[in-house]
Amino acid sequence: xxxxxxxxxxxxxxxxxxxxxxxxxxxxxxxxxxxxxxxxxxxxxxxxxxxxxxxxxxxxxxxxxxxxxxxxxxxxxxxxxxxxxxxxxxxxxxxxxxxxxxxxxxxxxxxxxxxxxxxxxxxxxxxxxxxxxxxxxxxxxxxxxxxxxxxxxxxxxxxxxxxxxxxxxxxxxxxxxxxxxxxxxxxxxxxxxxxxxxxxxxxxxxxxxxxxxxxxxxxxxxxxxxxxxxxxxxxxxxxxxxxxxxxxxxxxxxxxxxxxxxxxxxxxxxxxxxxxxxxxxxxxxxxxxxxxxxxxxxxxxxxxxxxxxxxxxxxxxxxxxxxxxxxxxxxxxxxxxxxxxxxxxxxxxxxxxxxxxxxxxxxxxxxxxxxxxxxxxxxxxxxxxxxxxxxxxxxxxxxx
Ligand code: ATP
Ligand code: MG
Numbered sequence: 001x002x003x004x005x006x007x008x009x010x011x012x013x014x015x016x017x018x019x020x021x022x023x024x025x026x027x028x029x030x031x032x033x034x035x036x037x038x039x040x041x042x043x044x045x046x047x048x049x050x051x052x053x054x055x056x057x058x059x060x061x062x063x064x065x066x067x068x069x070x071x072x073x074x075x076x077x078x079x080x081x082x083x084x085x086x087x088x089x090x091x092x093x094x095x096x097x098x099x100x101x102x103x104x105x106x107x108x109x110x111x112x113x114x115x116x117x118x119x120x121x122x123x124x125x126x127x128x129x130x131x132x133x134x135x136x137x138x139x140x141x142x143x144x145x146x147x148x149x150x151x152x153x154x155x156x157x158x159x160x161x162x163x164x165x166x167x168x169x170x171x172x173x174x175x176x177x178x179x180x181x182x183x184x185x186x187x188x189x190x191x192x193x194x195x196x197x198x199x200x201x202x203x204x205x206x207x208x209x210x211x212x213x214x215x216x217x218x219x220x221x222x223x224x225x226x227x228x229x230x231x232x233x234x235x236x237x238x239x240x241x242x243x244x245x246x247x248x249x250x251x252x253x254x255x256x257x258x259x260x261x262x263x264x265x266x267x268x269x270x271x272x273x274x275x276x277x278x279x280x281x282x283x284x285x286x287x288x289x290x291x292x293x294x295x296x297x298x299x300x301x302x303x304x305x306x307x308x309x310x311x312x313x314x315x316x317x318x319x320x321x322x323x324x325x326x327x328x329x330x331x332x333x334x335x336x337x338x339x340x341x342x343x344x345x346x347x348x349x350x351x352x353x354x355x356x357x358x359x360x361x362x363x364x365x366x367x368x369x370x371x372x373x374x375x376x377x378x379x380x381x382x383x384x385x386x387x388x389x390x391x392x393x394x395x396x397x398x399x400x
Contacts, residue, residue, distance in 0.1 A: 006035040006251070007144035009042040009083065012060035013050070016067040017273035018348070019258035019266035021355075022316070025071040027148055027253050028078070037078040038142055038380060041065060044083050044090075044134060048127045049118060065369060067276050070359035081376035083138065088384035093130070093137040095391060096163055099170060100133050104162065108132045109155055136160035140167075141384045143227060143246040148253050157250045164245040171394040172235060172244055181236035184229040188222060200237050212237060228390070244394050245387075258316065261290050263309030277359050280349055287313075287345045292337045293330075302333045310341055317347035 008028065010020070031037050041061045047054060061082060073080065083089055105111065106129070115123045132155075139147055139160050149157055185193050195218060202211035215237050219230055231243040257265050260272030267273065274283055290310055296303035305311035305327055314323055322343050329335030362369055392398050 004035055004145040005142055006031050006037045006146045006148065007040075007139050007142050007248075008037070008148050009040040009045070009138060010064065011042045011046045012057055012064045013046055014056075014060055014268050015063060015275040015277070016071075017266055017268065017275050018351075019260070019273065020067075021071055021276055021351075022258040023150070023253075023256045024148075025068065025073065028068070029072040029074075031148060031251075032074060032078040035146060038144070039068065039073060039078055039080050040086075040138065040380070041082045042138070045131065048125070048131050048134075049114075049121065049123065051125070051127065052121075062366075062369060065373065066359055066362045069362050069369070069372075070276055070355040072354075072358070075372040075376065079376045079379045080372055081380040082373060085373075085377040086141075086381045086384050088381065088388045089134070089137050089141055091388060092141050092384075092391060093134045095395060096133055096137055096140075096167065097130065099166060100163060104159060105129050105132060108159055110152070132156050132159045133163070136163045139248050140164055140245045141387050142380070143383075143387060144248045145246065146251045147248045148251045150253055151255060154250060154252075157248065161247045164243075164247045167245050168235070168243045177232070177235075181232045184225070184232045185236070187225065187229060188233075192218060192222065196233070196237075203237065204239060244390050259309060259312040261286055261309065263291075263312055274348065276352065276355055278352070280352075283348050283352070284345050287341050287348070288338065290341065292340075296330075296333075296337060299336045300333050303330045303337075305330050310337070310344060313344045314340075317344055317351075 008024075010016075010024065016025070028037065028039060041064060043057050043061050046057050046060070050057065065080060068080065069075070111129065111131075115128075135156055136159060139157075140163070147157055147160075185196060188196055196215055199211040199215040199218070202208045203215070216234070219225070219233055222230075225233070227246075231246065235243050260266035260270060261274070262270070262272045264270055264272060274286060278286075287310075292310055293303035293305075293307040295301060295307065305314075308330070311326065311330075314326055318326070326335070326340050326343075330340060389398075393400075
């Protein structure tokens with residue numbers, strides 16, 4: 001049976017923080033119940049910016065997986081694996097590179113942006129330019145339908161879609177496509193086959209987009225079709241030939257910006273973060289050291305929550321009653337800043353409680369983590385191999 005697949009990855013560049021938890025991991029944990037999910041450690045992507053210092057990648061990768069597990073990613077539900085352990089990603093990346101227009105890569109907005117942002121590093125490398133293409137390969141190799149992305153990643157996903165389209169356009173004609181497509185139509189059963197044929201005619205003769213949509217809905221309903229037959233039927237419908245690679249769709253994650261200790265977005269580079277597994281002692285220390293409204297110099301000075309980074313954390317962690325207490329207390333100098341920080345500390349510790357426990361469990365069982373990854377890599381690799389068989393064949397590299 002064919003189910004919609006979700007693929008997402010993260011670069012192993014250091015301990016994960018609460019920004020990653022709120023911005024990414026809670027979403028993954030939800031998605032794993034809704035779709036077959038493939039979550040991977042993007043270790044090759046880490047090399048694109050860290051090629052001069054790769055020694056920490058291995059350690060970071062394992063730590064990051066422990067962070068994922070701690071956050072509630074469940075290896076029984078989701079497939080967790082390491083990108084470089086599925087070398088088919090590299091093969092697809094290479095083959096796609098033959099047909100990826102340079103202009104497309106140069107136009108991806110993050111290319112120039114990141115080069116400017118990380119100006120201390122020489123990022124005029126082949127690998128860095130190819131980052132979006134590698135990402136496209138990561139997604140396309142699993143024929144993923146859904147990719148959870150934030151706004152900033154939308155151009156990358158669009159790039160992956162265009163790459164798939166271009167590939168299918170160039171190589172999607174099997175010599176016996178027509179025949180295979182007709183075979184697939186028969187598999188729909190009489191009634192659906194007739195409806196499919198009717199919708200196909202309506203689109204190809206009248207250009208009715210609606211007919212395509214109806215046909216897509218019809219095909220989605222049929223459970224027993226193989227991925228390839230389904231793709232053939234999509235292609236036959238629109239007269240484009242077989243779709244060897246599937247165009248992924250964005251699952252737009254709602255914008256989330258976890259504030260850091262200084263009010264700016266929590267980020268590794270700003271040093272304003274709290275890690276998922278930070279000790280209770282350190283959490284207390286960091287929150288107590290947070291700056292507050294600069295106008296509140298003495299305990300008796302009234303303050304304005306809108307000028308205070310602690311308030312932003314209340315917006316993430318506190319209920320209405322607590323927020324009212326903070327607002328009234330701050331503006332009237334009824335409470336001090338340390339009082340105000342108390343509930344934030346408690347809430348973070350409470351959130352981290354189950355994470356710390358799960359992390360401790362996995363820290364004590366490194367073999368278990370290794371096994372989870374070995375299983376995940378094997379599962380991912382089986383799927384990747386399937387796609388690569390079709391890709392090679394389409395390029396005339398089947399050698400069978
Ligand atoms: P860097 O400083 O290297 O940019 P970072 O800590 O900002 O590191 P990224 O690698 O940029 O982390 O982010 C990885 C993912 O986590 C991205 O999808 C990003 O949107 C999300 N993320 C990071 N920080 C936050 C945050 N403060 N709030 C919400 N999401 C975040
Ligand atoms: Mg960042």
